[in-house]
Amino acid sequence: MNIYINGTGCISPQETAQIGPLFSTLKEYDQVRLQAVDPDYKQWIDLKQIRRMSRVVKMGVGAANLSMEEAGIKMPDAIITGTAYGCLDDTGVFLNKMVSQEEQMLTPTAFIQSTHNTVGGQIALLLGCNAYNNTFVHRGFSFENSLLDATMILREGEAKTVLAGGLDEITHYSYQVLSRFGLYKKAPVKTMELLKSPDRGTIAGEGAAFFVLSPEKGTHTVAELAGVCTIYKPLWEGEVIGEIVKFLEAQDLTLEDIDLLVTGRNGDIAQDEIYEEVAAALFPDHPEACFKHLCGEYPTAMAFGAWMANRIIAEQDVPEAAMFYGQAPARIKNVLIYNHHQGTHHALILLKAC
Amino acid sequence: MEKLMEDLKSQIIEQLNLQEVKPEDIGNDEPLFKTGLGLDSIDALELIVLLQQHYNIRIANPEQGPEIFHSIRTMAAFITAQQKQQA
Amino acid sequence: MSVKVWIAGGGVISGIGMNLEENLQAFKDMRTGMTKMQYLQSVHQDAFPVAEVKADNDTLADMARMPETTSRTALLSLIAAREAWKSTGLGDISRYRVGFVSANTVGGMDKTEDFFKAFLPNPGGGRLQQVVHHECGAVTELVADALGVRHHISTISTACSSGANALMYGARLIRNNIVDIVIAGGTDSLTRFTLNGFNTLMILDQQPCRPFDETRTGLNLGEGAGYVVLVSDNLLAHIQPWARLSGFANANDAYHQTASSPDGTGNYLAMKGALDMAGLTPEDIGYINLHGTGTQNNDVSEGIAINRLFAPHFPAMSSTKSFTGHTLGASGGIEAVYAALALKEGIIYPNARFRRQMKELPFAPATAFSTGNDLKHVMSNSFGFGGNCSSLVFSKE
Numbered sequence: 001m002n003i004y005i006n007g008t009g010c011i012s013p014q015e016t017a018q019i020g021p022l023f024s025t026l027k028e029y030d031q032v033r034l035q036a037v038d039p040d041y042k043q044w045i046d047l048k049q050i051r052r053m054s055r056v057v058k059m060g061v062g063a064a065n066l067s068m069e070e071a072g073i074k075m076p077d078a079i080i081t082g083t084a085y086g087c088l089d090d091t092g093v094f095l096n097k098m099v100s101q102e103e104q105m106l107t108p109t110a111f112i113q114s115t116h117n118t119v120g121g122q123i124a125l126l127l128g129c130n131a132y133n134n135t136f137v138h139r140g141f142s143f144e145n146s147l148l149d150a151t152m153i154l155r156e157g158e159a160k161t162v163l164a165g166g167l168d169e170i171t172h173y174s175y176q177v178l179s180r181f182g183l184y185k186k187a188p189v190k191t192m193e194l195l196k197s198p199d200r201g202t203i204a205g206e207g208a209a210f211f212v213l214s215p216e217k218g219t220h221t222v223a224e225l226a227g228v229c230t231i232y233k234p235l236w237e238g239e240v241i242g243e244i245v246k247f248l249e250a251q252d253l254t255l256e257d258i259d260l261l262v263t264g265r266n267g268d269i270a271q272d273e274i275y276e277e278v279a280a281a282l283f284p285d286h287p288e289a290c291f292k293h294l295c296g297e298y299p300t301a302m303a304f305g306a307w308m309a310n311r312i313i314a315e316q317d318v319p320e321a322a323m324f325y326g327q328a329p330a331r332i333k334n335v336l337i338y339n340h341h342q343g344t345h346h347a348l349i350l351l352k353a354c
Numbered sequence: 355m356e357k358l359m360e361d362l363k364s365q366i367i368e369q370l371n372l373q374e375v376k377p378e379d380i381g382n383d384e385p386l387f388k389t390g391l392g393l394d395s396i397d398a399l400e401l402i403v404l405l406q407q408h409y410n411i412r413i414a415n416p417e418q419g420p421e422i423f424h425s426i427r428t429m430a431a432f433i434t435a436q437q438k439q440q441a
Numbered sequence: 442m443s444v445k446v447w448i449a450g451g452g453v454i455s456g457i458g459m460n461l462e463e464n465l466q467a468f469k470d471m472r473t474g475m476t477k478m479q480y481l482q483s484v485h486q487d488a489f490p491v492a493e494v495k496a497d498n499d500t501l502a503d504m505a506r507m508p509e510t511t512s513r514t515a516l517l518s519l520i521a522a523r524e525a526w527k528s529t530g531l532g533d534i535s536r537y538r539v540g541f542v543s544a545n546t547v548g549g550m551d552k553t554e555d556f557f558k559a560f561l562p563n564p565g566g567g568r569l570q571q572v573v574h575h576e577c578g579a580v581t582e583l584v585a586d587a588l589g590v591r592h593h594i595s596t597i598s599t600a601c602s603s604g605a606n607a608l609m610y611g612a613r614l615i616r617n618n619i620v621d622i623v624i625a626g627g628t629d630s631l632t633r634f635t636l637n638g639f640n641t642l643m644i645l646d647q648q649p650c651r652p653f654d655e656t657r658t659g660l661n662l663g664e665g666a667g668y669v670v671l672v673s674d675n676l677l678a679h680i681q682p683w684a685r686l687s688g689f690a691n692a693n694d695a696y697h698q699t700a701s702s703p704d705g706t707g708n709y710l711a712m713k714g715a716l717d718m719a720g721l722t723p724e725d726i727g728y729i730n731l732h733g734t735g736t737q738n739n740d741v742s743e744g745i746a747i748n749r750l751f752a753p754h755f756p757a758m759s760s761t762k763s764f765t766g767h768t769l770g771a772s773g774g775i776e777a778v779y780a781a782l783a784l785k786e787g788i789i790y791p792n793a794r795f796r797r798q799m800k801e802l803p804f805a806p807a808t809a810f811s812t813g814n815d816l817k818h819v820m821s822n823s824f825g826f827g828g829n830c831s832s833l834v835f836s837k838e
Contacts, residue, residue, distance in 0.1 A: 084576060084578060085576065086577070094634065094637075095553070095554060095634065096561060098554070098634065098637050099554070099557045099558055099561055102484060103483060103484045103637050104484070106637050106638075108641035111637070111638035111641055112638075112642075112698055114638075115546065115598070115600050115826055116577065116599075117827040117829055120827060121693070121698060121829065122698075124693040124827075125696075125697070125698065125828065129695055130693050130694070130695050130710055131692065131693065132690075133691060134597065134599060134606055134610070134691060135598055135599050136596065136597060136598075137576070137578055137597065137598040138578040138594065138595045139578035139579065139582070139596075141594070141595065149610060149613070152614075152617050155617070176560075176564045177572055180565070180569055181569060230593070232585075232591055232593075232594050233586075
């Protein structure tokens with residue numbers, strides 16, 4: 001069974017909620033923490049409901065709506081979200097009050113909104129959708145697990161359209177804590193120079209990207225989700241290289257069939273090393289595009305990467321802002337996205353033009 | 355009573371994050387739940403904490419909510435009665 | 442797609458026992474797990490009874506063979522998951538394609554809430570070691586790494602239905618030939634975060650909870666972990682199955698963020714969907730392990746949905762949360778183990794403290810423990826916040 005991407009929606013530090021060519025109004029930053037550009041959420045959510053929603057919930061609802069609008073559907077047969085951190089902002093609000101007020105006079109709203117399934121639940125509530133609803137919260141695999149679950153459910157035959165996506169937010173607290181772990185650059189760096197920066201650390205990001213998947217092609221369909229694969233804590237780069245070869249073989253593809261490689265380089269020299277090794281071993285002459293300098297690093301950034309790859313197939317061109325190595329090929333049919341998060345969670349997604 | 359009702363309106367707007375609602379938009383006798391402001395059961399729990407925070411009144415049983423929180427006037431009447439009792 | 446998925450074993454740690462055998466004994470003895478808070482530090486210590494696992498972190502760390510600084514959520518998880526694996530007799534885990542799908546709602550929050558005390562006044566304060574495993578997925582990985590599972594690892598968090606969804610996803614991984622075995626279930630430790638959160642909703646009972654009783658006034662929180670080992674039909678020769686996971690469904694109530702709809706739409710759809718997948722009719726079900734939290738709202742919605750689906754043939758049913766408390770992300774896993782064991786040994790579990798039938802319902806839960814019942818199919822319900830509703834059906838063959 002082929003699984004088609006019939007609609008996509010993305011809210012990110014780029015102007016991705018707008019109509020127009022990919023990155024035509026490029027947002028360039030000179031900072032270590034990127035925040036999503038908020039569209040007008042009131043187009044999808046009425047004031048009564050919006051007042052309780054944190055940014056990540058709004059991003060999720062917005063991206064989900066964008067993808068359904070593009071797919072031309074009003075009601076999916078399943079809603080599957082992937083989020084590593086869940087609703088961090090409300091978690092922080094409730095934790096802060098609980099600690100500072102010594103467990104007294106707490107109010108329910110932040111707690112209710114802090115659960116990881118809030119976004120999936122809110123999408124269902126706003127749509128009145130009684131269908132399957134699941135939330136994966138497995139770090140750098142959260143988005144990939146949601147795509148895999150969607151794929152398995154579609155193969156069972158009853159569901160015709162599945163809404164699946166990945167999202168995470170960065171908050172004041174999480175940025176402070178993650179900075180102490182040494183994840184980020186010590187000084188601001190220009191986004192268009194990030195991937196060439198010579199030191200450790202990356203930039204923090206956030207965003208939401210949703211996909212309407214179906215075994216039947218829609219009117220705006222340009223690509224097929226041909227495969228998803230996760231590799232947990234590979235022992236060495238050879239294991240990743242081996243898995244990529246196996247993954248392509250399973251799709252009846254050779255290395256030469258890949259027209260464009262999209263990687264999750266994030267400007268941290270230690271973390272980017274494996275992309276160099278994989279490219280050198282398997283794709284020495286392939287053009288390569290990147291996305292984390294545009295959206296920042298977060299556990300579900302792969303969703304932004306997949307969204308971008310789908311748009312690249314639609315436009316049959318790679319915007320200069322995304323091009324990392326070589327030149328955009330004349331014909332872009334097979335796009336392999338290879339991403340890892342923190343060196344422990346490696347994932348592959350293959351999109352095929354259709 | 356009038357002053358209390360005005361206070362309550364701004365406190366409710368703040369506590370419930372009622373964006374784009376102004377105190378003068380809320381009628382003293384207008385139902386707060388369902389019709390009118392359209393509040394729900396989560397808001398009722400928020401209002402219980404509001405009474406505790408601002409007026410030091412504890413409501414142990416949420417079932418009392420609908421009666422007390424019917425309108426700004428019923429809330430104010432409840433607060434006044436409780437304060438008299440406490441005094 | 443029609444690959445059968447068997448339950449080859451299970452493990453549980455909860456407020457009524459450190460392993461499955463102790464849990465079973467507690468049911469036989471009608472010994473429930475709610476007591477005054479002993480291990481969790483909270484200003485509400487005297488206000489709300491809870492069903493804690495009766496051991497401090499040092500003891501649990503010893504049992505789990507993990508450092509004492511490990512999140513309690515991970516310690517509980519590892520103890521129950523090891524028991525589950527051991528009960529299968531499958532031996533060396535590295536010989537198989539194994540997945541670990543674990544649900545939780547709090548992750549390492551038990552450590553994070555301690556960290557925040559030092560961190561809030563000073564962003565450089567607090568020991569980073571306390572937040573390194575904050576994420577739900579990080580807890581799963583500590584356990585997967587200790588078990589030696591590498592083929593597929595995932596974490597699900599859908600509030601109170603999380604554990605049941607872990608079994609569903611696990612079964613799909615097997616049916617799709619991604620792995621042959623999945624250790625699936627859930628874990629959650631008690632935290633001040635959840636205790637205070639549920640307290641703001643005013644649904645915590647200050648007395649031991651009374652699920653499906655007319656006089657019920659709320660739930661008691663519990664903690665623990667429970668896992669089943671799901672095994673593909675192609676390994677059937679290597680196991681003595683307890684039961685088969687024959688049906689499952691997940692639906693969303695789409696009514697309210699925390700409350701169930703008055704007619705239990707999501708509950709009904711989940712139960713109906715699970716029966717349909719199993720190819721069964723309501724009369725085939727011999728026992729239902731209820732979600733049965735003891736809140737006004739849950740029990741009436743669940744009861745009305747059961748009435749709609751099962752009337753006039755009501756199977757035996759009970760809420761084991763009257764013993765274990767509501768273990769949130771763990772509950773679907775723990776109750777799946779109970780359900781599979783029910784089929785293996787013909788058990789109907791008692792519903793503790795039941796006195797008065799609910800006025801809305803024409804049925805009452807079972808109140809005594811019994812074994813040797815002729816059960817062919819049992820159902821386990823897990824419903825939660827966000828409208829998430831899941832039902833599982835287990836069959837003897």
